[in-house]
Amino acid sequence: MQRKLLFLPLLCIAFLQAQAQSTLSVDYIMRDPVWMGTFPSNASWSDDSQTIYFRYNQDKDPADSLYKLGLSSKGEFSKVSWKEMKANERDGQEFNTDRSLRVYQMDKKLMLENMSSRTSEMLIEWPENFNNPKFMANEQEIAFTSKGNIYIWNRANKSVRKATNISTESKPKDKSKGDDKVEWLESENLELLAVVRERKENAKMRKDYREAFNQSEKEEFVYYTEGKSPGSLQLSPDGKFASFSIFTSASNKNTKVPDYVDASGYTVDLNTRSKVGNAPTKVEIGIYDLQRDTVYFLNAADLPGIKDLPDYVTDYPDKTWEEKDRDVMFSGLYFSPDGKSAIVNIGSADNKDRWIASVDLQTGKLTTLDRQRDEAWISGPGIGRSFYAGTLGWLPDNKHIYFQSEESGYSHLYLLDVTTGKKKALTSGEYEVFDPFLSKDKKSWYLTTSEVDPGERHFYKMPVLGGKMDKLTTMTGNNEVSLSPDEKKLAIIYSYSNVPAELYIQDNKVGAKAEKLTSGQSDEFKAYNWRDPQLVRFTAEDGAQVPARLYKPDPAKSNGAAVVFVHGAGYLQNVHKWWSSYFREYMFHNLLTDLGYTVLDIDYRGSAGYGRDWRTGIYRHMGGKDLSDQVDGVNFLVANHGVDPKRVGLYGGSYGGFITLMALFNAPDTFKSGAALRSVTDWAHYNHGYTANILNTPEEDPIAYRRSSPIYFAEGLKGNLLMAHGMVDVNVHFQDVVRLSQRFIELGKDNWEMAIYPVEDHGFVEPSSWTDEYKRILKLFNETLIED
Structure with missing residues (x-):
């Protein structure tokens, strides 16, 4: 009797599995995405605000093309010809203050366009290539850069003068200092x-x-760079100062990735990135005083906290830490509109500090206006670090600067009065600000935020000195807005969880209704009822509320098994109400749910969209809270959604592959099977820019690397592991899984397999590769989580 009772659950599972079918298949969903339809991207406007341009592929070309839709065309759009594109190109364009004039370059010609009459005139045909034309503060002069120097065109007298005299040669030797032997x-x-x-x-x-005759003639000043090439050359709006950058790259050893299927028939080595622990690139900012004919460089020695050691040094009591000025990187000078003041963004090479400083243009002396310190690492939407200045600039009053900061725990927009040092938060709350910009009249801000919900993006307008934010978009999901030049219309690329992007247009008014302009879904794609995943939160072991997407099967078809998906990139958001960049995985989750699986997609610690503490939750321990969040997600499914704790698998690519390995090695009683795709196995072998932020460097913080790298925990593998990796992956190198495979062999593990893809880089391209990979993943789950 007891044997019959034990047999009944297995019969039920077999029956349910036989009933659980799907109209989807891996072959079907992993085809070239063109089968889904065509979806717009990158909306922009014509100068007269009468035409919307966007990327599209209505004709099933090999790649997206530029299309246009006129506001008077009754919804009909057409492909933009190459000739029309060339006619509308404005290389290096720059507007004057009221946007009535535009300067641009065309071949080697400096052009000036009247925006009301839409007529252009050639100002000068220059004998060399040039770039970066800019109106100066008086708007009668236009500066441009050519062959490493700045020139100024005067519109009134139609003359050009050379403003700087920089030579990349070495300074000539002083002939007055001769050789003693020669002099004798x-x-x-x-x-x-x-x-x-x-x-x-x-x-x-x-x-x-x-x-004596020419003594009144002043000797021409030349600044010699001694062979170094200056970059980012710019002139202050008042024409009194210029600034430039000198970059000195460190000599770091790069790794080689063999390409075994090169067209030549030979194995070709691809020269790729170096590994974490790079010496930093040195960046110097020079100021060229055009009135005094002198050059001086910014010096970070007096920045507050320049010698500060990170907190983690206390984990190494036996090591002596040298107290010295940390390396910094300048991201360029920002002149005030009148040219009389300047600020600079400075990031420490260890990325734990960001300073915004005012610059005394007479001496180069720095005065700190704002210091952002993070014992983990500086980051977040719009926040400058290293070479990247982020959201940073001046208001027209020449008094206030604006920037973004995570001071409150979320990335918000701030103003700072450079004359008093007083700082004001323009936005606040448990949400983040994205891509703020000033209106045409400089009296308002336009900005995108997640104020409504972390899983939504909406467009707002706000007074320039702060105040009530007017919400301009209303559609639930993601509203990616391009504002027309006359600021009367919004072009919106909009999508929802189960609805790919479409183009909409809306009046720039609160409460205005958006009108849909495109319908890109194919009939084949629309034939399936794509799920709108439920957004849930579950409680982590430390009390945090973890956001997730939940896909629930029909109770009558549920097989009791669950699959947890781990998104890649680490700092990325995938729990939201818009069409996911992981659209293939989204379709695969629909297939799994049809087959009776419960699927959970978690924005684990380290994910984007939830503020500073969430972002830095993985500092010095990847595979810590980000892994325990996966385990807690499984506990949530078991407790609330009828999942059998012995029938849980997980998968993911890149960072998701890394978590999959850590899960199977360190939580083998929670996860029975896993597919680790293009996964990092040893963080000491990944790149510097990403890894050093989170784990510092292997030489200085080996504890962080040892507890974060799966290769050190391989002996913990109990379940079933599939590894899949492209052999020409120049991001996470194939070497990673080769080294881990050797560890498995030496440990005597036999419950793993590896699929290799000879033609694939980090992001797969070929539909055949996607299909093969996901067939293997589905087979793994079906054979280990369902069949017993």
Whole structure:
């Protein structure tokens, strides 16, 4: 009797599995995405605000093309011809203050366009290539850069002058300082030979006469860079100062990735990135005083906290830490509109500090206006670090600067009065601000925020000095807005969880209704009822509320098994109400749910969209809270959604592959099976820019690397592991899984397999590769989580 009772659950599972079918298949959903339809992106406007441009592919071309839709065209759009694109191109364009004029370059011609009459005139045809044309504060002069120097065109007298005199050559040696041996020989020779002595004396007399005659002529100033090439050359709006950057790259060893299927038939080594622990690139900012003919460089030595050591040094009591100025990176000078003041963004090379400082243009002295310190690492939407200045600039009053900061725990927009040092938060709350910009009249801000919900993005307007934010978009999901130049219309790329992007247009008014302009879904795609995943939160072991997407099967078809998906990139958001960049995985989750699986997609610690504490929750321990969040997600499914704790698998790519490995090695009683795709196995072998922020460097913080790298925990593998990796992956190198495979062999593990893809980089391209990979993933789950 007992044997019959034990057999009944297995019969039920077999029955349910037989009933659980799907109209989807891996072959079907992993085809070239063109089968889904065509979806718009990158909306922009014509200068007269009468035409919307966007990327599209209505004709199923090999790639998206530029399309246009006129506001008077009754919804009909057409592909933009190459000729029309060239006619509308404005390379290096720059507007004057009221946007009535535009300067741009066309070939080697400097052009000026009247925006009301839409007519252009050539100002000058320059003999060399040039770039970066800019109106100066008086708007009668236009500066541009050519061959490493700045030139100024005067519109009134139609003349051009050279503003800077920078040479990449070495400074000529001072001829007055001669060689002692040569001078002795010359002296002896002149004493012996009278005619030679007389000729030299006559020559000196002539030279002295010429110099006396020309003594009123000032010797031309030249700044020699000694072979270094200056970059980011710019002139202050008042024409009194110029600034430039000198980049000195460190010599770091790069790794090689063999390409075994090169068209030549030979194995070709791809020269790729170096590994974490790079020496930083040195960046110097020079100020060229055009009135005093002198150059001086910014010096970070007086920045507050420049010698501060990170907190983690206390974990190494036996090591002596040298107290010294940390390396910093400048991201360029920002001149005030009148050119009389300047600020600079500075990031420490260890990325734990960001300073915004005012610059004394007469001396180069820095005065700190704002310091952002994070014992983890500086980041977040719009926040400058290293070479990237983020959201940073001046208001037209030449008094206030604006920037974003995570001071409150979320990235918000701030104003700072440079004359008083007083700082004001323009936005606040448990949400983040994205891509703020000033209106045409400089009296308002336009900005996107997540104020409504972390899973939504809406567009707002706000007074320039702060105040009530007017919400302009209303559609639930993601509203990616392009504002027309006349600021009367919004072009919106909008999508929802189960609805891919479409183009909409809306009046720039609160409460205005958006009108749909495109319908890109194919009939084939629309034939399936794509799920709108439920957004849930579950409680983590430390009390945090973890957001997730939940896909629930029909109770009559549920097989009791669950699959947890781990998104890649670490700092990325996938629990939201818009069409996911992981659209293939989204379709795969619909297939799994049809087959009776419960699927959970978690925005684990380290994910974007939830503020500073969530972002830095993985500092010095990847595979810590980000892994425990996956485990807690499984506990949530078991407790609330009828999942069998012995039938849980997980999968993910890149960072998701890394978590999959850590889960199978360190939580083997929670996860029975996993598919680790293009996964990092040892963080000491990944790149510097990403890894050093989170784990510092292996030389200085080996504890962080040892507890964060799956290769050190391989002996913990109990369940079933599939690894899949592209062999020409120049991001996470194939070497990662090769080294881990050798560890498995040495440990005697036999419950793993590896699928290799000879033609694939980090992001797969070929539909055949996607299909093969996901067939293997589905087979793994079906055989280990369902079949017993």
